[in-house]
Amino acid sequence: MSTIERLLLKQEIEDFLYLEADLLDGRKFRDWLDLLAEDLVYFMPIRRNVKFGQHDEKENTRQGEGISWFDEDKWTLTKRVEQVLTGVHYAEEPLSRVTHMVSNIRLLDVTPTEVTVGCRFLVYQNRVEYENYTFIGRRTDVLRRNGESWLIAKRELILEQNVLLAKNLSIFF
Amino acid sequence: MTNPIDTERGLISREIFVSPEYHRAELEKLYTRAWLFVGHESQIPNPGDFFVSRMAEESVILCRDARGEIRIFLNSCRHRGMKVCRYEQGNTSLFVCPYHSWSYTTDGKLQGVPLYRSLYEGTLNRDEWSLVPVGRLANYKGSIWATWDETAPDFLAYLGDAVDHLDQVLDCRDGRPGGAEVIGVHKWVFPSNWKLAAENFLGDSYHNPSHRSVDMIGMSGSAQPGQRRDNEYTNAQRVWIGFPAGHGLTAGIAHPDLEYTPTYAQYPEVDEYFRYCFYERKRRLGEKARNLALVGNIFPNTSYHGRQPRSLCVWHPSGPDKVEGWRFFLVDADAPAAVKDVLRHYYMRYSGPAGMTEQDDMENWLYASKASSGTIARRYPFNYQMAMGKPNAANLGPGLVATQMTDQTPRNFYRTYARYLNGDGWDSLLGRDLQPIRRAAE
Ligand code: FES
Ligand SMILES: [Fe+2]
Secondary structure (H helix, E strand, O other), rough: OOOHHHHHHHHHHHHHOOOHHHHHOOHHHHHHOOOEEEEEEEEEEEEOOOOOOOOHHHHHHOOOOOOOOOEEEEHHHHHHHHHHOOOOHHHOOOOOEEEEEEEEEEEEEEEOOOOEEEEEEEEEEEEEEEEEEEEEEEEEEEEEEEOOOOEEEEEEEOOOOOOEOOOOOOOOO | OOOOEEEEOOOOOHHHHHHHHHHHHHHHHOOOOOOEEEEEEEHHHOOOOEEEEEEEEEEEEEEEOOOOOOEEOOOOOOOOOOOOOOOOOOEEOEOOOOOOEEEEEOOOOOEEEEOOOHHOOOOHHHHOOOEEEOEEEEEEOOOEEOOOOOOOOOOOHHHHHHHHHHHHHHOOOOOOOOOEEEEEEEEEEEEEHHHHHHHHHHHOHHHHHHHHHHHHHOOOOOOOOOOOOOOOOEEEEEEEOOOOOEEEEEOOOOOOOOOOOOOOOOOOHHHHHHHHHHHHHHHHHHHHHHEEEEEEEEEOOOEOOOOOOOOEEEEEEOOOOOEEEEEEEEEEEEOOHHHHHHHHHHHHHOOHHHOOOOOHHHHHHHHHHHHHOHHHHHOOOOOOOOOOOOOOOOOOOOOEOOOOOHHHHHHHHHHHHHHHOOOOOHHHHHOOOOOHHHHHHH
């Protein structure tokens, strides 16, 4: 891949991720679901305080085993969207105000069908009157080519917290 | 001055949910005495294994010492208080304090004191400076409990007849005793008073409307619309029970001829497993198998989900208006991998801060606490008058057994609570004056 092709691809991916953030922050949850591949893996581990030298092995809970904050599929995320749209999911009724920021975007791996993208996320949530939460971390997405656009096939969210400093994870990341 | 905890009239002052004075009194008079859940054997299988836990606002180390014995001690150096262990779990032969390097063996004994010979010899007797151990410790079917009070009664005496219900959390699904495994722990903080969370599990079925959204979408294991868990209780007599030591719960008592209700029916292999467990449990336990746990709270702050999902959750106070929830998710250690996989997914989408059901609880607890803190608000008590004066069932087992939703169970909880704050002796804390402890089966 030439440098110019790579730059164009990166620009295209950035546009896609910003569009995605717009859908979420604009509360277009159903449209957001359309960006998710049917075989989506959506994963946010729980982070643990471990001894020096054990980080690779033990710091994060693992996808596919035990308990994480999220380790789920599109069916479950669809249920979450349906729940918010009932209008009586009180943890999101009234709806929170949310802004998703995405930065430090890098293409980590490019194949003819998929691109692995690394970035940082900063998600700000303000709820009712005085509730404020800031979720900051690293994210790795696998995006799959879908005609003129992309589908999110995998999302791994490494939240930089141990004890979760929020009462709920009622928003989408 | 009216009684702030008037359980006779069902009026409880908001002060106990918001005031720093009550919070202080709870820490000093209640949390220093009651039995508290600390962890599970499966988290520390080998000598030297440790898991850092909490007892109310204090950090404790749950540890299996070099000889294999289970210990719990305060996670604070006897020298100048540094937290001796800031890892969550692991294996060690020594806890070395980061501050001045005093070191403690896995049984809590002070071993190393730098420059002992030249600076402390003749003054410091190492035997007297062990990490502070709990007063009493109990291992009940793998669940580890502790109290700071050496004079506390045995854990089983404390539990009383609630034991048959806790058993259903700790025992295998097919009725074999014990055999559970912790597959993960949630830890999160939320603004609320801890008692609101505990109350919820005392059998507050009345709050079901707040979970309407999750019932509407249907997230049960069988993905039936209109329910958030598989309906195992349809043909059961629902009961709401309060026990003399303050524990409370709601459960179902199944019809003697109850047949299996499809469970996690989206997944045939899992459904088949639970079908097997259902009949095997019936065969093993006989009459006792009719008891179908739902939710409950072991006084003061250990709540459980007994079947779908299955966990123990401790609501640690962190100030009057903050709670740190620690939820321990359980499966049968020897369940097939496919079963464990379906269960963990169900647990994650049901419970805790990311749980579609519990999110709504946290919202309620937060704003109920907040809206009760004002000077005017505090003048008006909470109402606990539901089903007051309704007769209890005498033939459905021990405890105060109601067959309709009731505030009798929380009234019973707060009666015990008031006794702790009053500094009562153990006979009173166990409610020995309230009713004879009936253990029909024994
Ligand atoms: S505080 Fe632990 S050695 Fe000084
Ligand atoms: Fe609830």
